Amino acid sequence: MIMDRRTLLTRGTALLGAVCLRSRQAISALPLMIEMKGSPRGEAVWFVPVGLAVSPGTTIRFVNRDPGNSHTATAYHPDILDRPRRIPARATPWDSDLLLPGETFEVTLSVPGVYDLYCQPHEHAGMVARIVVGRPGQELGWQDPTAGPGDLPEVALAAFPPVHAILEQGSVMQGRGEAT
Known part of the structure; x- marks a missing residue:
């Protein structure tokens, strides 16, 4: 079958559009990354970003980029070390x-809701992060369980970015008290 130039362009454009659509869908299905970092001498540790807004069903990949420390990504929950529930x-x-x-x-x-997490060995250094899943008022069942301080160290509480800042910016690179 011999195609004229118009048919070739039409079919090629449709095929290219389908490939681009699939590529965008594949990219959006990739996990979002939160890095665990530390200063060269280990006197400061942090998550990057420290605040992140995502849609329900999003996969988050935590990557330890700190060459000098081991870290955890741990949800605040009574089932894990009897911590206050902040998810x-x-x-x-x-x-x-x-x-x-x-x-x-x-x-x-x-x-949907607010998820606070921490690094077990570095919570007392303020290594915490906050992920906001969905949006208040738009998601059925949206919850913010972070009202009370529980038994969190002051430095950890001070490092959480405000929910409104996360929702406005999409991601927050530094917490309230963090100097990276």
């Missing part, structure tokens, strides 16, 4: 266990 009531808590430099851990967040 939505219907959400499943997680703990990455210690991640050596270069190692990764993934979690998929499906329940």
Whole structure:
């Protein structure tokens, strides 16, 4: 079958559009990354970003980029070291266990609400992060369980970015008290 130039262009454009659509869908299905970092001498540690807004069903990949420390990505929840619950009531808590430099851990967040997490060995250094899943008023069942301080160290509480800043910016690179 011989195609004229118009048919070739029409079919080629349609094929290219389908490939681009599939590529965008594949890219949006990739996990979003939160890095664990530390200063060269280890006197400061942090998550990057420290605040992140995502849609329900998003997979988050934690990557330890700190060559000098092991870190965890641990949800605040009574089932894990009897910590106060700072994730939505219907959400499943997680703990990455210690991640050596270069190692990764993934979690998929499906329940709308605010998820606060911390690094077990570095919570007292303020190594915490906040993920906001969905948007208040737009998501059925949206919850913010972070009202009370529980038994969190002051430095950890000070490092959480405000929910409104996360929602406005999409991601927050530094917490309130962090100097990276």
